[in-house]
Amino acid sequence: MVERYVLSIDQGTTSTRCILFDHRGRLVSVAQREHQQHFPRPGWVEHDALEIWRNLERIVPQALSSAEIAADEVAAIGIANQRETTVLWDPSTGVPLGRAIVWQDTRTAPLVERLRKDPGDEFFLDRCCLPPSTYFSAPRIRWLFDEVPGLEQRARDGELLFGTMETWLIWNLTGGVDGGLHITDATNASRTMLMNIHSLTWDQDLLDFFGVPRAMLPEIHASAENYGAARTILPGVRITAALGDQQAALFGQTCFSPGDAKCTYGTGSFLLLNTGSKMIRSRHGLLSTVAYKIDDQPAVYALEGSIAVTGSLVQWFRDRLGLISSAPEIETLALTVEDNGGCYIVPAFSGLFAPHWRSDARGVIVGLTSYITKGHLARAVLEATGWQTREVVDAMNADSSIGLKELKVDGGMTADNLLMQFIADVLDVPVVRPMVAETVSLGAAYAAGLASGYWPDLKVLRNNWHRAGQWLPDMDPGRREAEYENWQRAVERSIGWIRQPGAP
Amino acid sequence: MAGPLQSIERAAAILRLLAGGPRRLGLGEVAASLGLAKGTAHGILRTLQHVDFVEQDPATGKYQLGAALLHLGTSYLDVNELRSRSINWADALAARSGEAVRLGTPLEGQVLVVHHVFRPDDSLQTLDVGALLPLHASSLGKILLAYGAAPLEPLLKEELEAYTRHTLAVPEDLSRALAEVREQGWAAEVQEMSMGEAGVAAPIRSSGGLVVGAIGLSGPVERICDTRGRPQASLVTLLREAARAISRDLGAARW
Ligand SMILES: Nc1ncnc2c1ncn2[C@@H]1O[C@H](COP(=O)(O)OP(=O)(O)O)[C@@H](O)[C@H]1O
Numbered sequence: 001m002v003e004r005y006v007l008s009i010d011q012g013t014t015s016t017r018c019i020l021f022d023h024r025g026r027l028v029s030v031a032q033r034e035h036q037q038h039f040p041r042p043g044w045v046e047h048d049a050l051e052i053w054r055n056l057e058r059i060v061p062q063a064l065s066s067a068e069i070a071a072d073e074v075a076a077i078g079i080a081n082q083r084e085t086t087v088l089w090d091p092s093t094g095v096p097l098g099r100a101i102v103w104q105d106t107r108t109a110p111l112v113e114r115l116r117k118d119p120g121d122e123f124f125l126d127r128c129c130l131p132p133s134t135y136f137s138a139p140r141i142r143w144l145f146d147e148v149p150g151l152e153q154r155a156r157d158g159e160l161l162f163g164t165m166e167t168w169l170i171w172n173l174t175g176g177v178d179g180g181l182h183i184t185d186a187t188n189a190s191r192t193m194l195m196n197i198h199s200l201t202w203d204q205d206l207l208d209f210f211g212v213p214r215a216m217l218p219e220i221h222a223s224a225e226n227y228g229a230a231r232t233i234l235p236g237v238r239i240t241a242a243l244g245d246q247q248a249a250l251f252g253q254t255c256f257s258p259g260d261a262k263c264t265y266g267t268g269s270f271l272l273l274n275t276g277s278k279m280i281r282s283r284h285g286l287l288s289t290v291a292y293k294i295d296d297q298p299a300v301y302a303l304e305g306s307i308a309v310t311g312s313l314v315q316w317f318r319d320r321l322g323l324i325s326s327a328p329e330i331e332t333l334a335l336t337v338e339d340n341g342g343c344y345i346v347p348a349f350s351g352l353f354a355p356h357w358r359s360d361a362r363g364v365i366v367g368l369t370s371y372i373t374k375g376h377l378a379r380a381v382l383e384a385t386g387w388q389t390r391e392v393v394d395a396m397n398a399d400s401s402i403g404l405k406e407l408k409v410d411g412g413m414t415a416d417n418l419l420m421q422f423i424a425d426v427l428d429v430p431v432v433r434p435m436v437a438e439t440v441s442l443g444a445a446y447a448a449g450l451a452s453g454y455w456p457d458l459k460v461l462r463n464n465w466h467r468a469g470q471w472l473p474d475m476d477p478g479r480r481e482a483e484y485e486n487w488q489r490a491v492e493r494s495i496g497w498i499r500q501p502g503a504p
Numbered sequence: 505m506a507g508p509l510q511s512i513e514r515a516a517a518i519l520r521l522l523a524g525g526p527r528r529l530g531l532g533e534v535a536a537s538l539g540l541a542k543g544t545a546h547g548i549l550r551t552l553q554h555v556d557f558v559e560q561d562p563a564t565g566k567y568q569l570g571a572a573l574l575h576l577g578t579s580y581l582d583v584n585e586l587r588s589r590s591i592n593w594a595d596a597l598a599a600r601s602g603e604a605v606r607l608g609t610p611l612e613g614q615v616l617v618v619h620h621v622f623r624p625d626d627s628l629q630t631l632d633v634g635a636l637l638p639l640h641a642s643s644l645g646k647i648l649l650a651y652g653a654a655p656l657e658p659l660l661k662e663e664l665e666a667y668t669r670h671t672l673a674v675p676e677d678l679s680r681a682l683a684e685v686r687e688q689g690w691a692a693e694v695q696e697m698s699m700g701e702a703g704v705a706a707p708i709r710s711s712g713g714l715v716v717g718a719i720g721l722s723g724p725v726e727r728i729c730d731t732r733g734r735p736q737a738s739l740v741t742l743l744r745e746a747a748r749a750i751s752r753d754l755g756a757a758r759w
Contacts, residue, residue: 026599328584415588417633435595435624466624468595469631 006454007063007074007234008445009056010438011081011165012245013102016055018063019441020074023454025464027438029067031059038099043106046099049087052165053172060233071234077173078241078448080248080440081165083191086140088151088216089168091161094176097151100165101140108139115139119209127206128190129197129281129288137164138193138210145211155216162216164188166242173239175231183227184218185242186299190290195220197279197288200299222293223247224451241447245440246270247291249410250302252443253434254465255291256458259402263389264439265413267315269307271389273396273404276300284395285355294450303399305354305392309347310385311413316347317381323374330378331418337375342367344490345380352494355395362497366490385413386422387487393427406430410439417471425475426484435468514540515548519557519569528566556652556714571712581716581754583609587619590708590750594621594719597746601721601739603728606632607708608644609717610654615645623723638697640664640678641671643705644718646691650682651707651715670695690744691718692735695725702728704735706747711755719747 010017015034033055038046084103089096115132145152154160171180189195196203224241250272253262258276277298291302314327351359414433424431449455535545552558557573598605598621607619615637622629639645648654666673685691690706705720
């Protein structure tokens with residue numbers, strides 16, 4: 001039997017993709033299918049978990065056949081997935097209870113506000129190292145229990161299973177109602193607010209607090225280990241990896257050493273810094289999370305800083321202001337001027353996130369004079385992504401003694417040359433782009449290939465990584481400091497715009 | 505202020521004439537309709553043909569409006585958009601070929617490098633984006649010249665700069681080479697810009713087939729070329745596949 005490819009599944013927010021990689025980590029075949037986004041009420045975002053499963057049933061054979069690869073040529077399956085999205089289903093029928101609640105869904109906001117006051121952030125930070133937020137799964141389970149009569153009791157009676165997307169897919173792949181494996185990996189579990197970040201097991205205090213019965217939770221496994229063989233779609237092929245998408249991107253960028261960092265620049269942006277086997281508790285508003293865990297080796301941790309508005313600011317400039325007709329034109333417009341002309345845009349559309357965490361902030365454009373053109377505004381749009389990155393990196397450098405030496409980047413915005421140069425300039429470290437843009441899928445493939453022996457060790461994976469482009473810092477230090485100061489003053493002006501209800 | 509330029513007025517009249525009629529017109533018909541000497545009409549038609557505003561049917565020699573004119577205003581492609589749309593294909597080309605990849609568009613008589621992917625060997629390389637290359641001595645430039653994306657006329661007036669002894673510095677040699685490029689669908693540059701270096705390039709087309717840029721591979725001559733000094737067929741195949749894939753993404757149906 002010839003085993004020659006690793007199959008990677010990226011279950012993302014808008015689509016599910018299946019990609020085959022060869023031994024040198026090169027992309028061989030892709031199949032993709034979008035699923036419907038449901039917005040039943042303002043702030044609610046839902047997916048149909050069955051639709052996603054059916055999409056997977058279609059795209060895996062497509063990816064194989066388009067490259068004329070037979071099932072027995074697949075060495076292993078790895079899964080990367082949108083994090084925190086919550087599915088509950090009935091194990092006797094395989095039917096989900098309602099639609100999956102997506103990570104972007106903000107229905108738990110009132111609950112989260114209450115939790116932050118009582119018992120307060122510390123209670124949670126001590127255990128799972130996450131402050132309460134609408135992103136995470138546990139508040140959603142609580143919300144469902146409170147809203148749907150009888151649900152909590154059914155969960156206690158073992159008639160309900162909980163999972164994030166990888167758990168749902170693995171359960172279906174390994175047999176479903178007919179003995180499907182109910183498992184998750186440490187990276188995904190670290191985003192539930194139910195796992196103890198030190199022991200990597202479900203935390204009894206947190207389970208008690210949220211009223212979540214242990215019976216409904218999947219077993220926590222390593223991110224790369226032999227979970228078991230698929231029984232459908234690719235019967236007999238082993239599933240050997242699962243990671244949350246941002247952790248998968250970190251792995252795909254081969255950020256295996258403490259101090260290695262990557263940032264994925266898309267609609268929003270996610271910067272993860274490998275902090276090694278040491279879990280660093282952030283004092284500067286970042287999240288601590290599990291980066292990956294390979295077999296029975298110690299877990300590797302990461303600091304994560306997410307930036308809510310980056311590519312979406314470019315979209316806003318295009319769709320709401322109509323000053324450009326496609327996203328890449330922002331660069332063309334920005335290049336019509338030499339600099340920002342003294343203009344700064346702080347895109348605090350729904351408040352400031354890491355490292356400020358100010359929900360009372362709103363976006364501002366400052367420094368407007370009659371001299372400012374749309375070119376200056378375009379510069380300010382791109383620079384906002386650069387400075388927000390700088391703030392997250394400063395927070396990381398303050399939290400960990402490691403110090404960022406280079407930033408690996410991926411995502412749609414890396415096609416923007418001016419932006420990448422600006423990021424190198426304001427961080428004062430080289431910014432490098434890898435040759436395989438599909439870092440999320442590649443990360444899942446790498447982890448799966450590692451656990452199945454397709455690749456022997458991390459060193460081989462590192463050798464597969466190649467630089468496609470690099471931007472070196474080239475900004476006068478005095479100018480960098482002055483500009484950063486201006487940015488920080490602009491941020492100050494965005495804070496406190498929303499008045500507390502009842503305040504004069 | 506100077507008065508209206510007669511030749512431009514006449515060119516406009518020819519375009520109106522071609523746009524008005526349902527069928528292609530021969531040179532005699534154009535000249536007679538507008539009361540122009542045949543030589544004058546021919547000169548204007550040839551110029552219009554050069555900028556793709558007019559096309560000549562190869563079989564009958566008759567003229568009609570060109571594709572570029574039909575897409576005037578809509579076919580304009582932003583160079584940064586070109587980079588965004590090609591980035592994945594360019595990466596894949598570099599990964600498969602093992603060579604550096606560049607994309608070029610015309611800019612004021614030169615080639616502007618709009619995208620550059622490093623050779624995947626992690627050697628020290630610097631991004632070339634924004635650099636300018638000579639049209640006549642680079643494979644990217646030859647593509648732009650051969651397919652009318654950059655005007656050839658100004659280069660045919662005098663001897664061109666010779667960067668090496670292989671540079672096509674004589675206008676006739678260049679014209680001949682460009683005809684060959686059009687015939688084979690790709691261009692080569694073997695030690696024409698600098699000794700020891702070679703490259704191949706292929707056209708990137710947008711809707712209507714209009715060539716909007718060129719994509720090329722380059723590296724040491726012994727890696728790009730075979731022992732007879734000809735570009736390796738396998739590299740040319742990978743290159744042309746990538747160029748076609750990008751063109752398809754940009755809406756060029758036939759390529
Ligand atoms: N050349 C560019 N310059 C700036 N922003 C860009 C450019 N190209 C795409 N974008 C932005 O990048 C985002 C798309 O990137 P992508 O990685 O596909 O995002 P996601 O995976 O979050 O959907 C969009 O928000 C878009 O505005």
